[in-house]
Amino acid sequence: MKATYRALLEHGYAGLSISRIAEELDKSKASIYYHYDSKDALLVAFLEYAADQFESSVATETGDDPRADLEHVVEKLLPRQLDEEQRQVQSVVLGLRGQAVTSEPFREQITAMDDRLASTVREIVDRGIEDGTFRDVDSWRVAEHVLATVNGAMYARATTDRENAVVAARDSLSAYLDVTLVGESSPPESESSTQADETSTQEAQPSTQEDGT
């Protein structure tokens, strides 16, 4: 599994082959077939392994401050500064996830992963509602909104060079949670000056696609 992980990192999903895995493993191709019946079987096993890695990299203690717990989850998935190891785990998982478009078994696994993540978020929101910290919102909807935004931003981080966009989305999500769950108060930090330094890639780019405006 670790060798597969390394091979995936180096060559991407498209470039993943038994030879490459064997190389990382420092064993022969044939030896891999002793442990797995086929490449597909190995891949299915790996997807499970990768899901575990990803989820334990996200797992977080939940305390008795729901708003902090929520922020903690978001921070785990979408840290302002992504360290190299997390970047790698995420791009591998995203690479596999892409295969779910055309592969049934992959799709099932990914669906289960998102289900678990969404439940985690929803449970935190529910707890907050019960203990009176949060307003009586539709926890399911809110959880799905959070998950979609976080996934979208992770996805952008892995497939574009729009780092600032990721941070902006994250900040806006936090502000949204404050307004929706807690009420009107804005958090200690500012409201319109956290956005780095305007050196962003999407600033001052007047849209090449349409003629309107």
Add this chain to the structure above:
Amino acid sequence: MKATYRALLEHGYAGLSISRIAEELDKSKASIYYHYDSKDALLVAFLEYAADQFESSVATETGDDPRADLEHVVEKLLPRQLDEEQRQVQSVVLGLRGQAVTSEPFREQITAMDDRLASTVREIVDRGIEDGTFRDVDSWRVAEHVLATVNGAMYARATTDRENAVVAARDSLSAYLDVTLVGESSPPESESSTQADETSTQEAQPSTQEDGT
């Protein structure tokens, strides 16, 4: 390009080969090499073509009601009911986007696409602020939030069986826009009963990953 599109639809990115494209085209493999120097060159050309298709499938008239324009854009990307053709365009684009994790040229193109989309959204928000329809929010942040959520939900639609989750995220996003941009009023529709029929996949699934709770 159209033959490549069809081949991609039938076999996915992993299964895309010159033979397959030639087959769709009803010409020989060699004839393709007369028009493109290499598979990579063809792929780069196709990415551009696909981006155009995608963007023109999203393009929308912008009128003088910013809130409606915004809703229109979201509806185009994340319709409540996705028709077959749109589903296909989206899964092809998503499939290509996945390659951006490991391919520089792909990454650049995808970055440009997201930049354009974000600008479109931001311009609508700016227009709304100027004409007094919207509050004086940070249009950049809001636009990135919208884009991340929409992308995340599209991504979920293409890689999971969580249809209800997509609709939930979309509804929550609309509600968020109403609150943030317009003010307190909630839209005509309900607040906690639009969520289909609870037959969703993520309901009643008590999270297998942690022991807390």
Add this chain to the structure above:
DNA sequence: GTCTATAAGCGGATAGAC
């Protein structure tokens, strides 16, 4: 522009020795 034929190589997978 398009074809057939073919080169050269890598992919997954197996046989059989150790």
Add this chain to the structure above:
DNA sequence: GTCTATCCGCTTATAGAC
């Protein structure tokens, strides 16, 4: 369990005829 050797199919890409 691991190795070497090997099979076979398919891939990208080219040569050269029409």
